[in-house]
Amino acid sequence: MEPVAGARTFATSGEAYDAFMGRYSRPLAAEFATFAGVADGDRALDVGCGPGALTTELVGRLGVADVAACDPSPPFVAACAERNPGVDVRPGSAEQLPFGDAAFDLALAQLVLHFVSDPPRAAAEMTRVARPGGTIAACVWDFGKEMRLLRTFWDAALSLDPDAPDEDRVLRFGRPGELSQWLADAGLGHIVEAELTVHTTYGGFDELWGGFEAGIGPAGSYCLALPTDHRGALRDALLERLGSPTGPFTLDAVARAAKGVR
Ligand SMILES: C[S@@+](CC[C@H](N)C(=O)[O-])C[C@H]1O[C@@H](n2cnc3c(N)ncnc32)[C@H](O)[C@@H]1O
Numbered sequence: 584m585e586p587v588a589g590a591r592t593f594a595t596s597g598e599a600y601d602a603f604m605g606r607y608s609r610p611l612a613a614e615f616a617t618f619a620g621v622a623d624g625d626r627a628l629d630v631g632c633g634p635g636a637l638t639t640e641l642v643g644r645l646g647v648a649d650v651a652a653c654d655p656s657p658p659f660v661a662a663c664a665e666r667n668p669g670v671d672v673r674p675g676s677a678e679q680l681p682f683g684d685a686a687f688d689l690a691l692a693q694l695v696l697h698f699v700s701d702p703p704r705a706a707a708e709m710t711r712v713a714r715p716g717g718t719i720a721a722c723v724w725d726f727g728k729e730m731r732l733l734r735t736f737w738d739a740a741l742s743l744d745p746d747a748p749d750e751d752r753v754l755r756f757g758r759p760g761e762l763s764q765w766l767a768d769a770g771l772g773h774i775v776e777a778e779l780t781v782h783t784t785y786g787g788f789d790e791l792w793g794g795f796e797a798g799i800g801p802a803g804s805y806c807l808a809l810p811t812d813h814r815g816a817l818r819d820a821l822l823e824r825l826g827s828p829t830g831p832f833t834l835d836a837v838a839r840a841a842k843g844v845r
Pocket residue numbers: 587588589590593604605608609630631632633634635636637654655656659675676677678692693694695698699700800
């Protein structure tokens with residue numbers, strides 16, 4: 584399999600991912616599966632499964648025999664398989680799905696499209712593995728609006744470094760209409776787009792900051808690459824922008840989701 588550029592920042596353990604992003608992607612998985620229309624008797628594929636937030640949600644709804652998953656990150660494939668015994672979890676990218684034609688009722692990608700190097704090819708592949716009449720659906724964080732964790736992080740980073748690679752500027756698909764266009768360009772019909780909102784509660788600011796220092800995803804990679812004094816200044820700027828919480832606090836996150844029919 585060819586190396587996938589976006590996958591390199593996800594070479595981390597399932598536990599580290601959970602503390603940073605899995606705490607959002609688990610509740611998002613329930614919202615996304617409902618939005619996609621997962622129903623009894625369906626067979627579903629989780630594309631870019633990570634350690635398995637959506638896979639686990641699908642197993643709860645459909646059973647292990649009717650769920651499959653893939654991801655280019657070896658530790659995530661291992662974590663997803665361990666957490667979902669009996670599920671067919673394979674190494675593989677969205678651009679070259681390791682599954683046969685028309686094998687699924689639904690092909691789903693949660694928080695993945697930002698990192699896919701060839702989105703049209705990913706759409707063609709998700710369409711190929713879905714049966715005629717099957718559903719292709721994806722969701723991504725709305726970085727510009729209310730993914731509060733990442734929006735506040737990048738606002739703090741930009742206040743210290745105007746060239747910081749704000750995910751809202753460098754990643755695609757977070758804006759209204761972009762996911763729908765991606766599906767339309769792949770020739771899908773009956774396209775529907777929605778906003779999905781979830782939230783998570785932190786025990787304190789250090790719990791949140793530890794997620795960035797684990798180096799996961801674009802924000803974590805940026806954080807870890809900073810010189811120590813700059814990283815400390817970023818920590819202080821982020822703390823202030825979050826209102827300097829001294830105890831538990833809750834943050835919202837909004838995802839954009841779209842689905843279409845093959
Ligand atoms: C933010 S994580 C989302 C993981 C999981 N879907 C979730 O909701 O928690 C992004 C995932 O996309 C995967 N990824 C990166 N590039 C990919 C590609 N080209 N095809 C499929 N997955 C990819 C990463 O390995 C990582 O697991």
